[in-house]
Amino acid sequence: MSPDEKAAAIAHHLRAKEGTGAAFDIDILEVRAGYAKIAMTARADMLNGHGICHGGLIFTLADTAFAYACNSHNRSSVAQHAAITFLAPVPEGARLVAEAKEDAVAGRTGAYSATVRIDDDAVVAVFNGVSRTIGGAVLDD
Amino acid sequence: MSPDEKAAAIAHHLRAKEGTGAAFDIDILEVRAGYAKIAMTARADMLNGHGICHGGLIFTLADTAFAYACNSHNRSSVAQHAAITFLAPVPEGARLVAEAKEDAVAGRTGAYSATVRIDDDAVVAVFNGVSRTIGGAVLDD
Amino acid sequence: MSPDEKAAAIAHHLRAKEGTGAAFDIDILEVRAGYAKIAMTARADMLNGHGICHGGLIFTLADTAFAYACNSHNRSSVAQHAAITFLAPVPEGARLVAEAKEDAVAGRTGAYSATVRIDDDAVVAVFNGVSRTIGGAVLDD
Amino acid sequence: MSPDEKAAAIAHHLRAKEGTGAAFDIDILEVRAGYAKIAMTARADMLNGHGICHGGLIFTLADTAFAYACNSHNRSSVAQHAAITFLAPVPEGARLVAEAKEDAVAGRTGAYSATVRIDDDAVVAVFNGVSRTIGGAVLDD
Numbered sequence: 001m002s003p004d005e006k007a008a009a010i011a012h013h014l015r016a017k018e019g020t021g022a023a024f025d026i027d028i029l030e031v032r033a034g035y036a037k038i039a040m041t042a043r044a045d046m047l048n049g050h051g052i053c054h055g056g057l058i059f060t061l062a063d064t065a066f067a068y069a070c071n072s073h074n075r076s077s078v079a080q081h082a083a084i085t086f087l088a089p090v091p092e093g094a095r096l097v098a099e100a101k102e103d104a105v106a107g108r109t110g111a112y113s114a115t116v117r118i119d120d121d122a123v124v125a126v127f128n129g130v131s132r133t134i135g136g137a138v139l140d141d
Numbered sequence: 142m143s144p145d146e147k148a149a150a151i152a153h154h155l156r157a158k159e160g161t162g163a164a165f166d167i168d169i170l171e172v173r174a175g176y177a178k179i180a181m182t183a184r185a186d187m188l189n190g191h192g193i194c195h196g197g198l199i200f201t202l203a204d205t206a207f208a209y210a211c212n213s214h215n216r217s218s219v220a221q222h223a224a225i226t227f228l229a230p231v232p233e234g235a236r237l238v239a240e241a242k243e244d245a246v247a248g249r250t251g252a253y254s255a256t257v258r259i260d261d262d263a264v265v266a267v268f269n270g271v272s273r274t275i276g277g278a279v280l281d282d
Numbered sequence: 283m284s285p286d287e288k289a290a291a292i293a294h295h296l297r298a299k300e301g302t303g304a305a306f307d308i309d310i311l312e313v314r315a316g317y318a319k320i321a322m323t324a325r326a327d328m329l330n331g332h333g334i335c336h337g338g339l340i341f342t343l344a345d346t347a348f349a350y351a352c353n354s355h356n357r358s359s360v361a362q363h364a365a366i367t368f369l370a371p372v373p374e375g376a377r378l379v380a381e382a383k384e385d386a387v388a389g390r391t392g393a394y395s396a397t398v399r400i401d402d403d404a405v406v407a408v409f410n411g412v413s414r415t416i417g418g419a420v421l422d423d
Numbered sequence: 424m425s426p427d428e429k430a431a432a433i434a435h436h437l438r439a440k441e442g443t444g445a446a447f448d449i450d451i452l453e454v455r456a457g458y459a460k461i462a463m464t465a466r467a468d469m470l471n472g473h474g475i476c477h478g479g480l481i482f483t484l485a486d487t488a489f490a491y492a493c494n495s496h497n498r499s500s501v502a503q504h505a506a507i508t509f510l511a512p513v514p515e516g517a518r519l520v521a522e523a524k525e526d527a528v529a530g531r532t533g534a535y536s537a538t539v540r541i542d543d544d545a546v547v548a549v550f551n552g553v554s555r556t557i558g559g560a561v562l563d564d
Contacts, residue, residue, distance in 0.1 A: 014190030020197065023186040045164040048208065049155030049279075055220045056161065056201025063197040067189065079196045080532075081504045081553060083224035083365050085412050087388035103397065104405035106369035109503075111408040113395060115385065123386035126393040128410050130367050130504060138190075221391075222363045222412060224506050226553050228529035244538065245546035247510035250362075252549040254536060256526065264527035267534040269551050271363060271508050296472030302479065305468040327446040330490065331437030331561075337502045338443065338486040342479025349471065361478045365506035420472075 003033040007072035010138045011036060014068060024057070026064060034102035036068035042094045053090035062114045062127035065100035070110050070131035071138050077110065082129040087122075094118045100127075108133045144174040148213035151279045152177055155209060165198070167205060175243035177209035183235045194231035203255045203268035206241035211251050211272035212279050218251065223270040228263075235259045241268075249274045285315040289354035292420045293318060296350060306339070308346060316384035318350035324376045335372035337407075344396045344409035347382035352392050352413035353420050359392065364411040369404075376400045382409075390415045426456040430495035433561045434459060437491060447480070449487060457525035459491035465517045476513035485537045485550035488523035493533050493554035494561050500533065504553040511547045518542050523550075531556045 001009065011031040015021040024046075029037040040061045048054040063082055070077040090096065100114035114127040142150065152172040156162040165187075170178040181202045189195040204223060211218040231237065241255035255268040283291065293313040297303040306328075311319040322343045330336040345364055352359045372378065382396035396409040424432065434454040438444040447469075452460040463484045471477040486505055493500040513519065523537035537550040 017192070018190040018195065019184070019186040019188040020195045021190075043160070045160040047160040049159040049162075049212075050217065050219065051158070052219075054159065054161045054201065054204070055223065056197065056204045059200045059204070059223070060195065060197025063195070063200070071190075076191065078191065078193075078230075079227055081224070081226045081367070082196065082200070083222070083410065083506065085222045085363070085391075085393050085410075086220055087386055087391060087393065089219075103395075103408050104369055106404065109367075109369060111367050111369065111405070113385075113408075113410075122388065123393070126385050126395075126410070128365065128367075128395075128408070222508070224365065224551065226504070226532075226534050226551075228527055228532060228534065244536075244549050245510055247545065250508075250510060252508050252510065252546070254526075254549075254551075263529065264534070267526050267536075267551070269506065269508075269536070269549070299474070300472040300477065301466070301468040301470040302477045303472075325442070327442040329442040331441040331444075331494075332499065332501065333440070334501075336441065336443045336483065336486070337505065338479065338483025341482045341486070341505070342477065345477070345479045345482070353472075358473065360473065360512075361509055363506070363508045364478065364482070365504070367504045368502055371501075 006074060007031050007033045010071055010074060011068040013139055014071060031068055031072060033072050034069055036065045037099045038065050039095060039097045042090050042092055042096060044092055047092055055086055058090060058116055058125050059084050061096055061098045062116050062125065065098040065114050066112050066129040069100040069102060069112055074137045074139060075133045076136045076138050077131040077133045080130050080132045084125055084127045086125050088124045090124050147215060148172050148174045151212055151215060152209040154280055155212060172209055172213065174213050175210055177206045178240045179206050180236060180238045183231050183233055183237060185233055188233055196227055199231060199257055199266050200225050202237055202239045203257050206239040206255050207253050207270040210241040210243060210253055215278045215280055216274045217277045217279050218272040218274045221271050221273045225266055225268045227266050229265045231265050288356060289313050289315045292353055292356060293350040295421055296353060313350055313354065315354050316351055318347045319381045320347050321377060321379045324372050324374055324378060326374055329374055337368055340372060340398055340407050341366050343378055343380045344398050347380040347396050348394050348411040351382040351384060351394055356419045356421055357415045358418045358420050359413040359415045362412050362414045366407055366409045368407050370406045372406055429497060430454050430456045433494055433497060434491040436562055437494060454491055454495060456495050457492055459488045460522045461488050462518060462520045465513050465515055465519060467515055470515055478509055481513060481539055481548050482507050484519055484521045485539050488521040488537050489535050489552040492523040492525060492535055497560045497562055498556045499559045499561050500554040500556050502552050503555045507548055507550045509548050513547055
């Protein structure tokens with residue numbers, strides 16, 4: 001497998017194992033080494049008390065794209081820190097697309113950023129994550 | 142109603158309206174003006190691909206406590222920015238308790254911080270949020 | 283003037299007015315609409331107690347690039363929030379280059395990211411900033 | 424020495440060694456284990472292009488209080504991540520007071536928060552930092 005094929009296999013492996021993947025019906029659109037693009041639809045059970053998509057769910061989608069991107073090199077990694085800025089409200093039924101990419105890696109630490117859009121339109125949130133490898137591989141070679 | 146009673150009524154109102162409150166079975170433990178303490182159990186459908194609680198769900202709990210705290214003055218508010226640092230993994234079945242408090246308010250902007258603990262034990266995550274009022278009240282006076 | 287020429291003129295105007303530009307001897311390398319690249323040398327009076335460049339100065343350089351980028355459309359803007367992740371220590375004498383770019387704009391709010399490198403080498407810090415316009419122009423048209 | 428006396432000795436040691444302490448004329452007001460309160464006056468050479476104190480300098484003050492607090496246990500520590508929210512502009516001549524405290528420690532990682540006030544008045548910025556120990560002590564026992 002090429003590095004990009006391996007990255008995609010890892011993302012699909014994580015998606016199959018994780019409880020949240022099925023719970024939130026997350027679709028993997030494209031994964032390469034250091035990159036992941038995924039989607040989720042804002043359902044009624046994802047809305048907050050103001051009737052718009054809960055920031056926690058927008059974060060979860062971006063954080064999942066980040067997880068696929070930072071584990072894509074087959075070094076098991078977890079988030080140590082993450083931040084999100086919300087730019088626009090997300091209505092029920094919106095198709096959210098998160099795209100995460102690697103900005104820098106230094107030793108065990110990686111810096112990633114992601115955007116969340118409604119379809120291919122304007123950015124509704126920007127996300128940043130810092131990962132650390134925890135030893136071991138995600139998939140056996 | 143006193144300001145603290147009003148704060149609690151607002152949190153229960155938001156909890157009843159939001160899709161996530163029922164979906165994640167969030168319990169309100171204590172709410173006062175500028176303060177909220179809530180709990181949630183890490184279920185199988187909240188785990189990530191490493192078999193521990195997904196950071197997005199830990200974030201969602203802290204973000205919900207933040208929402209109850211920043212709306213507690215009955216000025217409708219949304220998160221503009223939030224950040225989280227993960228300090229320890231959370232196993233399936235853990236009872237997560239998030240406690241949010243107000244650090245400062247300036248005009249339409251509020252700064253809040255929260256901790257997430259397993260029961261009353263060590264902190265597993267620290268969270269910070271910046272809110273903005275969006276006009277209007279949460280509950281009619 | 284084209285938008286890019288205007289952006290450069292604004293950055294040079296800010297550089298001339300600000301106390302920090304002269305104090306830290308900041309060089310403007312390139313500015314376009316929504317983009318700024320600047321440099322600074324880590325001096326002895328910028329070191330921390332561990333003998334490496336103080337994180338506050340690395341932040342200040344990135345924040346300055348962010349300021350030039352977010353004011354580049356000639357709408358006076360200030361930082362509302364900023365975050366930085368440090369990836370590697372910076373020794374005395376290192377030439378630091380910060381590059382800031384616009385990720386998204388929504389109403390009065392803008393999201394920017396920046397990298398800080400030593401010369402053209404590895405990234406030593408990644409930075410994210412959220413700006414808000416405060417009314418008025420930086421330069422008269 | 425008690426832990427609090429040791430913490431104060433470490434802060435004064437760092438203040439004497441660092442280039443920024445003298446450059447920005449930082450005053451140590453109070454240091455205890457996991458806590459530091461320091462002050463700095465916003466000078467003309469600390470202003471940005473809008474004529475108010477540069478966010479980088481407000482960050483640097485908070486980051487310095489964070490450094491004193493996270494090194495206070497005599498385990499050499501550096502910042503891995505830090506974030507700041509600006510709540511109010513700071514005019515030239517203002518006396519800035521930063522107060523940092525420890526929120527949680529887990530292994531090599533520490534979470535700290537700080538406020539920056541003008542004198543004892545309203546908070547002008549809130550700051551959060553994540554530290555990591557790098558091995559070794561700051562002061563010989």
